Amino acid sequence: MTDEPVVLGGRYQLETVIGRGGMAEVWRARDLRLDRLVAIKRLRVDLATDSTFQARFQREAQAAAGLNHPNIVSVYDTGEKVDPASGISVPYIVMELVKGQTLREILRQGRVLEPAKAFEYTMGVLDALSSSHKHDIVHRDIKPANVMITPSGSVKVMDFGIARAVSDTSATMTQTAAVIGTAQYLSPEQARGEPVDARSDIYSAGCLLYELLTGRPPFLGDSPVSVAYQHVREMPIPPSQLDAEITPEMDAITMKALAKSPDDRYQSAKAMRDDCWRLLNDEPVTAHLPAVVPSSAAAPDSSTTPTRALPEQQEPDQEAAEGAEDTFYTEEPEPPRKRGVSAATVVLIGLMVLLIGALGLFAWRLMGDPSNNEVPVPAVIGFEEEAAVELINGAQLTPRVERVAGPAEGKGTVIRQSPEGNATVLVGSTVTLTVNEGPPVSEIPAGLVGMLQDEAVALLREAGFTKIEPLPAPAGLDSLDAREGEVVRVSPAEGSEVATNEQVTLYIASGMTRMPGDLVGQDGTTARSTLIAAGFTNVTTQSVGVGEESPTARAGQVVRTSPTAGEQVTRSTPIVLYLAQGRAVVPDLVSDSLTQAQALDRLVAVGFTSVPRIEYRTVDDAALVGRVVEQSPSAGETHDKTVPIVLWVGAQSSSNSPPASSNGTTSAPSSPEGG
Structure with missing residues (x-):
């Protein structure tokens, strides 16, 4: 058996880790109160005492909890739980569990x-941003890893961990001494450490769109600093130059979102979203390619280089009518005329330049310090793949990623590297990173619910699962209709794709049900049908002894059951229906000298139902007149309660007419047959 499951807040039972980040880990959990799966994000224990991370974690909960939008992952609850090993109070956020891929x-x-x-x-991302911006929340970390696509194709934006209210965006990376956001998706104002507003998210959304269109971010570099520099100073290559399928209108929307100045971008997420809608519906878009302004580092002196608009390439007779477009270029000043140089002179100068360059390279290799070309390899074992690759690139080395199956613990992290960390290698050398891609994944088979335990376990093993734990179904799941040993729930649910070494829990019905309370008094056939319809499989009948049944019980009628009515038993429990025989012992009506009326009462008391036939016999003893002097059947015999009964009552010898019988009939005196 496994250790006692961890339950947060008295209702959230942790099941398995489904993700890890720089400051938290995410668990799949079950809300025991509402009986639904949720995701729980827990701050790492080693960061739980850090006020900065505590504040960021709390800010994420507050930011997302205030948003209610179908494209934003919902936050349900927050809380804290003391870690038993360290005694530290660890905060957590309870969120919507979204299936899909980022x-x-x-x-x-x-x-x-x-x-x-x-x-x-x-x-979908812009719809989510439009909602958050209406609540004055700037996400500040829009990137592919924070956008989930569900199996139905819906978009879910998550991780508001560095989101801030617009009024609080003055707290930038220059104040925290940390880059807030991811380098490849930073807006220029974020990279410069300036205050940001909603238009910073527009730029990041433009970076996201650029990568979705081209398969690569708008800027690449050896280090985050070099990428951030490009965001501030350089314009990206238009997407259409990387993929011929991309139209000028697609270029226009993307490049407008990537404008360096916030004033040149879309001024709201809704405006950009509307332009995307127009594009998909073959309507004219509002975006135009923005002006291309050379960076100051590469631009000639503006005092000597006038700038003018470059007309769009078109027929000469259209230029005057349509004027200049928005694209700008730098016009070189016309150099002074010089005397011509012969072709032979040009060739000779070129050869001399090549020779001098070759000699310089030879001398540098001969006398230069080789150590100037060597760098230490960063130690990245245990790092997330994305962070490890970024560090290797930043060290002027070339990362090569290999993936191997491994445990769920540490999925997505580097488990080996070659060369090892801190080794010295030449600049540009390849560093092989072996990344744990987690255990093999399989789908929980359909149809487990309703199977018997052994059948379900066998089917799960066929699917490759190795950790299968049957547990008794809790009271809320233990249906009275389920058979003993029947699976009533599976966790994770059927159809889920999970690691084959992840625990699969089968909740098993006890098969208990209550004995019906209306069986006594029914005939045996009806009572048996009732029990079989209720699922009982072992029903038998047994006759009770004479005298054990009530006087009024009919033959074949249920007089009692075992187990008794209302008891909770399994449906395989033996059930016995005790049936009346409908027989009784004939009482002694003669020895006690009973009157006719007293004899009738005694017969009814023991269950006989037929009306006795009264016969009269002349007696010499006056004390026997009106008394039963003989009976048939005889006392002590056992008969059906419907058996005919004859009573002989004493009569006076001098009387020629017999007295009236108690049942309203009279009969002449005679002797009983058979004496």
Whole structure:
């Protein structure tokens, strides 16, 4: 058996870790009160005492809890639980459990998205941002890893861990000494450490759209700093230059979102979303390619280089009518005329330049310090793949990722590297990172609910699952209709794709039910049918002894049951129906000198139902007149309660007419047959 499951807040039972990040881990859990699956994000224990991380974690809960939108992962509850090992109070957030894949996982699979699909996903992100911006919440970390796509194609934006209210965005990375956001999706104002508003999210959404269209971020670099520099100073290559399927309108929307100045971007998520809708519905978009302004580092002196609009390439007779477009270029000043140089001179100068360059390279290799070309390899074992690759790139090395199956613990992290950390290698060398991609994954088979335990266990083992734990079904699940040993619930649910070494719990019915309370008094056949219809499988009948049944019981009528009415038993428990024989012992009506009326009462008392026939016999003893002097059947015999009964009553010898019988009939005196 496994250890006692961890329950948070008295209602959330942790099941398995489904994700890890820099500051928290995410668990799949079951809400025992509402009987539903949820996701629970717990701050790492080693960070729980850090006020900065505590505040960021609390900010995420507050930001997301205030938002209610179908494209935003819902927050249900928050709380804290003391870690038993350290005694530290660890906060947690209870969230909607979303099935699906992140856009980062989809992109890593090498799947090429159709441009239309890229814009559809982006519209879902923009709908979510529009809702958060209405509540003055800036996400500040829009990236593929924070966007989930459900199996039905819905978009879910998650991780508001660094979100802030617009009024609080002055707390930038320059104040926290940490880059807030991910380098490849930072807005220029984020990269500069300036206050940001909702338009910063528009830029990040533009980076996301760019990657969905082209398969790569708008800027690549050896380090996060170099990428951030490009966000601030350089314009990205238009997507259409990387993929011929991308139209000028798609370029226009993407490049407008990526404008360096917030004023040149879409001014709201809704405005960008509406332009994406127009594009998908073949309507004109509002975006135009933004002005391309050379960076100051590369631009000639503006005092000597006038800038003018470059007309769109078109027929000469259209230029005057349509004027200049928005694209700008730098016009070189016309150099002074010089005397011509012969072709031979040009060739000779070129050869001399090549020779000098070759000699310089030879001398550098001969006398230069080789150590200037060597760098230490970062130690990245235990890092998430994305962070490890970024560190290797930042060290001017080339990462190569290999993936192997491994335990769920540490999924997505580097477990080996070659060369090892801190080894010295040449710049540009390849570093092989072996990443744990987790255990093999299989689908929980359908149809387990309703099977018997052994059948369900066998089917799960066939599917590759190794940790299967049957547990008694709790009171709320133990249906009275389920057979003993029948599976009434599976966790994780049928159809879920989970690691084969993850625990699968089968909740098993006890098969208990209550004995019906209306069986006594029914005939045996009816009572037996009632029990079989209720699911009981072992029903027998047994006759009670003479004298054990009530005087009024008919033959074949149930007089008692075992177990008794209302008892809770399994449906395989032996059930005995005790049936009346409908027989009774004939009482002695003669020895006690009973009157005719007294004899009738005694016969009824023991259960005989037929009306006795009264005969009269002349007696010499006056004390026997009106008394039963003989009976048939005889006393002590056992008969059906419906057996005919004859009573002989004493009569006076001098009387020629017999007295009236108690049942209203009279009969002449005679002797009983057979004496």
